[in-house]
Amino acid sequence: MSFDETPGADNGHEMRFDPARMRRTVLEMAYAGSTVHIACAFSIIELMTVLYRHHLRYPGNDPRAEGRDYLVLSKGHGVMAQYACMHELGWLNDSHILNYFKDGSDLKGLSDSRVPGLEVTSGSLGHGFSVGVGIAMGIQRKGTDQKVYAIVGDGELNEGPIWEGALLAAHHKMDNLMLIVDKNGFQAMGETGEVLALGDLSAKFASFGFETLEIDGNDEMEVDAAICRLWASGRGRPKALIARTxxxxxxxxxxxxxxxxxxxxxxxxxxxxxxxxxxxxx
Structure with missing residues (x-):
């Protein structure tokens, strides 16, 4: 089945994403494809759940809708969490899940913009956030109320382009942009603090001109409240949500x-x- 043939879910009611069910979907994909990156997908399940359930807007349940909000998964290796959400929405079916990473599958182990619903090709860490900044700038110039969410890993903050993008977002007062840091304390080869100490991330992003909050990123109610609070915090500043996971x-x-x-x-x-x-x- 091609993506164009994938039936859409009913958009007339709230989708009830369940984190345990979505983790099961991730396990099914990883086992079927004999592939990796399970743990880094699990850390962002609640973040994804809240975004798709309450905040991301897709008119007509269409991942390509012109007026949609954008979710940029800069930590592209966590893509199975996003695939699980897309499965909940009906954008992917069971065949897509059970044939993940197999010969002929369109679903790769990293975010790929050729898949409807994935906004960037990422996995080469550091650049996805800057793409999100560019999208936010384009929306800002159009004058619409669309929002951009960009999820980065804490280890990804080692990359210079993250901070270049942050400077640009603050300079242009991109209050339609929310950076979400998956602060799980690890990166590929060790603990984040041992590889390269990041210090106080809330203070860092505040010094770059971001409105910042730090929360428990695996607590759905706390995530939802923080997102609402950041959007309500006033205009003229990009947002940064530091999510301990x-x-x-x-x-x-x-x-x-x-x-x-x-x-x-x-x-x-x-x-x-x-x-x-x-x-x-x-």
């Missing part, structure tokens, strides 16, 4: 274990992870 959240043997950045599931660990989420394997 747990890498591998939801499956105890994966939580804060950085080996699950690159570890693949086998039959045993897949079954154990599914059970930990409260589901049976079949």
């Amino acid at each position: 747990v890498k591998g959240k939801g499956v105890p043997f994966m939580e804060s274990d950085n080996r699950w950045h690159y570890t693949r599931l086998n039959a045993q660990t897949y079954a154990e992870a599914i059970k930990a989420l409260g589901f049976s394997e079949h």
